Structures are given as C-alpha cells and as structure tokens.
Amino acid sequence: MKSKWITIQLGYVLGASSLLTAIVYFFATNWEKLNRWEKFTPAFLLILGFYGLSVWLSRQSGRQFLSKLSLFASCVSFGVGVGLIGQTYNSHADSYTLFAIWFIPAFLLAILTRWQPFYVLSYLLGHLAYGIYFFPRWEGNMASEVVQIAIWLGMAIANGILYVLTERGTLKSPFLKWISFQAGIGILLVVSNSHAFEDYGVLMNLPLVAVLAAAVWYTHRTRNKAYLMFSGLWISVTITFKYIELIVHYYNELFFIASLLFVILFIGANVKFMTFIRAWQPVAAPTETDSVKNESDKPENDFTKWVVRVLTVSVVIIGSLLGSLTVLGIVTLVLGFDDPANVLIGFGLVMVTAMVLAKKLNALVRYTILISGLLLGAGAASFSENVPVLFIFLALSIAAFIYIAGMVHRIFFFLAAVLIAAVILFNWINSGIIVLTVIASVLFILFACGQVIRNAAVRQPVLYSSYPSFLLTLFALTFMTESYWYYLTNALFFLIVGLALVVSRQLHIRWIFAWSMGFWTAFLVYKYYDLAWGLLHKSVTLALIGIFILSFTVWYEKKHRLEAAEPEDRSGFSVNRFVIGVLVLLQVAAMSIQIGKSEWLLSHGQLIKLQLEPLDPRSLIQGDYVRLRYTISEPPIFDNNNEDLTSKRKIAVVLAPNMATGVYEYRRVYTKGEELAPGEVRLNGTRMGYERIEYGIETYFIPEGTGRDYEQHAKFAEVKVSANGDAILERLLLQQSVVQ
Structure with a gap:
C-alpha cells in the first residue's frame, strides 16, 4: 500500500537526518583526542561510502529513493569535510569559500537528479556564500551606498530569475518558487528603507512598487490564488513599513491628524472598491476547450470571491496597524495625556465591545476597528500589568472568535487570546517553565478537542492555530535548562513531532506535515547552539536515535515488503550515474588538494x-x-x-x-x-x-x-x-x- 511506503520513506529521512546531524555535531566538537588524519579519514570514507551505497541501491529494484538519499548524505558529508579542513588548518570561520565550494556539487546534483532536497540545499548554500562574501567585506565606510544597494539588488535579481525559471517549469521546485518570490520582494523592501539608505533609499521605492504591481497583475491574470494572497500580504507589509518611516521623519501633531484622515479615507475607499469587485465578473480569454464544452462561470465566481478575501485581509491588516499607530500618536503627542495607558485601555474596551456586537456594520470597518482596539487596549494593559483588564480582553477575544465568522479573523482572535493568557500567567507565576508548560498543555488539549468539532468553520481555525502554537511553545521549552524539564521536553518534542510526521504523512494532512517537518529541521539546527548540552553528547544521542529509527524502518519495511512498493522513478538519476561519479571524485580531489597545500605550508613555511x-x-x-x-x-x-x-x-x-x-x-x-x-x-x-x-x-x-x-x-x-x-x-x- 502507498501509505506504508510513505511511512518507510519518512523513516529513512528522519533516521538519515539524525545521523547526518550527529556527524556535523561530532566534527564541530573539534575533539582533542583525534589528530588531523584521524579526522580526515572518516570524512573521506563518509563521502565515498555514501556514494558507493547510492550506486549499489540505484541498481536494486525499488531503491531509487534510498539511492538519492544516500547521494544527498554524500553531498552533506562533503560540506562537513570542507568545513573540517578549515577547522583543522584554522581557515576563516564561516568563510564564503566553504559555502561556495559546497554549493557547486549541491547545485549540479540538483540539476542532475531534479530532487527537491538538493534544490533546497543549493539555494541555502548559494545565499550564504553570497551574503558572507559581500556583507562582512563591504561593511561600514568600506562601500558607498550605491555599492551596498547594488549588492542587495544582485540577490533580488537572482531570486527573480529563480522565480521565473520555476514559474515557467524550467526548474521544477515548489520550494524555490515560493522562497524566491518572498525573498525577492523582501529584499526590495529592505533597500527602499530611507533610514538605512539615506541618499537612494527613496528612489528604490520605484522598483518595489513596480514589482508589487507586476506580482498582483500576473497572479490575477494566471488565477494563482496562493501567490495573489502573498502579493496582497506584501502590499500590507510595505504600506505599514512606509508609514513607520514617515512617522520617524514627521513626528508631529499635524502628521497624526492627517494620518487619521488618511486611514478613514483609505477604509472608505476600499469599502466602495470592494462593492465594485463583488459586482465584477472577469471574463477569461477564450480557449480551445471553450468550443468543445460549455462550462458555467463558477470558477470565475470563485476566483472573484478569492480576490475579495485577499483584499479584505490586506485592507484590514493595513487599516488596523496604521489606525493603531495613528491613535497612539494622537493620544500621546496631540492630546498629550499624562497617563495614556488608561486612555488606550478605555478606547480598546469600548471599540472591541462595540464591534463584537455591531453585526450589521460593514465587515472592513468592523474588523479594522475591532483589531485596532484589541491591539491598543490589550497592549496598554500588558505594559501596565493590569491583570483584571487583561481578563476582560481575554473574554472579548474569545467572544470575537465565537461570534465573528471568517477563517483569518478567527485565527487572529485565537492567537490573541493565547498571547493575553500568557501575559496573565507571567504576571501571576514567576517561572517561564511553568507558564510555557501550562500554555503548551492547553494548546495540545485544544488541538485534540478540535478534531471532534463538527462545524468546519470553527474546527479549522482551532486546528490551524493550536497546532503551530503548541509546537512553538514546546520548542521553546526544549531550551529551558532547569532540572529534569530540559530532558523531558526534548524527549517529548522528538516523540510528538516524529509521530505527527508519520500520521500526517499517512493521512495526507499536508499542513500538519509541513509544520512538523519545519520544526523537526529547526530542532536539529538550533540545538547546535544550545549550550546546556555539549555537542559531543548531542552527537552521540542523535546518532543513537538515528540508528534506532533506521533499524525500525528496515524492520517495518521487511515486514510489509509486498505492500510497500516504491513508485517508479522517472528522474533520470540512473542515466546520470557516470556524471555524478565524476563529480564525487572531483569533490574528493578538491579536498585532497587543499589538504596537500596546507600540509606543504606547515612543513616548509x-x-x-x-x-x-x-x-x-x-x-x-x-x-x-x-x-x-x-x-x-x-x-x-x-x-x-x-x-x-x-x-x-x-x-x-x-x-x-x-x-x-x-x-x-x-x-x-x-x-x-x-x-x-x-x-x-x-x-x-x-x-x-x-x-x-x-x-x-x-x-x-x-x-x-x-x-x-x-x-x-x-x-x-x-x-x-x-x-x-x-x-x-x-x-x-x-x-x-x-x-x-
């Protein structure tokens, strides 16, 4: 059965990732008991051994996935080997050359195998090499503002090219498409910062606006709902960011009064525009299939509804943030209240209560005022440590979740309630461990209870909010070093995330699998910097865990061999085996040459x-x-x-x-x-x-x-x-x- 093969595949991934992380941790310890050659020999054996295993598996029936996984392990081992050479001969720490050298085989393997992990690895390595090469070397007065902007734009252009290649199908990688889209716009937003780039930052607003407009036009034209939503969110972020820039430049009474008028006009104009959009039925260009079958315009109607949702969310985000900052400026600067916290709390209580009850008010106006009131009121109560008022805002957040429909809105109010509850607990309990443990437990219970809620409009926001929040809270607990909680939470994190990965993969629940895999990866990466536990001990522990997972996976596969056949592989990996072999030998040769040069200098210098x-x-x-x-x-x-x-x-x-x-x-x-x-x-x-x-x-x-x-x-x-x-x-x- 396909579900059993998915479980086996995931088991090999989890086991291999644990073992590879253990290898990185071990060599990073710089264990004194190993001399230079005792360090280098295992690195070479790992590179060649994993490659040899990859070749052997590629010739076995139903072993293409494991063959590619072994090749990926060989590539990671090469990166570890390059870093090990630098460590042994005291080359630059985190030098761009380390990542640049590692990037070359990772990128070539991505092209040859067309396997997603190689795309992800090469993207990360390429950006690390680029960033570490330029930014430390061009810091301070070393580079003019034009040069600094050019460096950032080089990265933005590279991401733009990647997005075009993935969008056209030249590179088949959903990850590269998503990350390059976000990174390209984000970088343009950075270089448009007029405070960081005083001379030319303002001019960089032109390419930023052009790219945002092109993104909205293209995603609307291609009916791409997800990327239309991303475009809308980036517009929201950009407007908010620019508003904050203006506040810094023009911090005076007149500015905030004008801002209040702008927010009112902004919301009013969007209410009118939304009415126009709802009545608008876009007509798609005729295609060949139109002459064959006469379908209804339901897809167009669905897309129009999606456009309205994206615009609603974007306008509410922009209006809420701008409105909150404007009201804060008016209360503190224009009106000059001696105790603005009480004024903001009162404003928040009145606005949130009124908007929860005002069901007939226009949705844009209602949500914007409600969220602004909650941000200002609950924020002021948190800073002033007014616990009784925080309880009122907690109750209002729960009421808003119950009485106001809409996925995004309910997720917001759910998370707001969690944050307010956490602030209340921190005011009562002087222990971060206890507070986070209570929050994690409540979130887990809510996630479990959410599974049985029949109303999908309530069930989905509860699940989508509680599970990521639970993982984030539990992840934070794994860094708390007090007594036995440290070991207990680390063990729980491994067990819960591992189980979630297996179950979500079998049941094809993509969002749970994505969140779980993200936190699994974050755990392996960030534990490297956890100083409460030595790298050597973490290495041994991860190695044992990896061996256990792999052993269990092998046993499980043997038990279900007839039911767990691997799908046919069409990547062309076998055809490229000779080229890949040459590439691996070049990696070994590059490491050998660097070792030889360093040894010669040590002997003759x-x-x-x-x-x-x-x-x-x-x-x-x-x-x-x-x-x-x-x-x-x-x-x-x-x-x-x-x-x-x-x-x-x-x-x-x-x-x-x-x-x-x-x-x-x-x-x-x-x-x-x-x-x-x-x-x-x-x-x-x-x-x-x-x-x-x-x-x-x-x-x-x-x-x-x-x-x-x-x-x-x-x-x-x-x-x-x-x-x-x-x-x-x-x-x-x-x-x-x-x-x-």
Missing part, C-alpha cells in the same frame, strides 16, 4: 610569532573558535590618507622580528618584486575598512567549551608563512608555553 587579542564566537559548521586580532591588524599605513594605498583591496606587508621579544612586527607595505632583508617575511592580506587588514589567520578552532581559557591566557600565535606570503595559523601561545 617559516615560523613567526605574532601578538594577538582573542575573542570567542561559534562557527556555523566548524564549531567553537577564537577570533583573533593582531597588533599588525591595524598598521600605520593609512595615516597619511594615501589614495594609492586606501584604494587597494589586496595588500601585502613586510614583517621583521623584534630582537628583544622575538615577536614579528610591521615594517612597511610590500612592493612587488622587492628583495627582503634577512629575517623579514612577506604576509598577504585584505584591507577591511579604512584601517584594518585581515591576513586569513584570524580564527583558531578549539575544543568546545575552552574559549574562556584561550581568551584569558593566549597572548601570542605561531604562524607558518610561505615565501609567497600565504600563512597558516599553527598554534596559540602563552607568554612562555603553548596552549593545549
């Missing part, structure tokens, strides 16, 4: 001693490291504002030892072709800003949890430098000894 000033962050892939700043990082070469020097990105300096201390110090800028004096060395670097140089030796990877010792005791670094100026950081030193 000149040893020098530098003074440093360490810090302590954590790399995304490579684990803990100390961030180093040397005395030679800010040499006095730019003091005379020499344009010839300040215009250069790549630069080399000459160092020479201090005879008293043996520490190498800055002497001069290196001139190409010059002869160095005995004892002098050339060191290549990159200018960062107007006064700082980075030499590629600014990171030193350390075992987890030892950063404080390095910060307190490491004073010097030993660096191997080649004749052409490249360097590798070998070890950190105390004033008299090596830090181990």
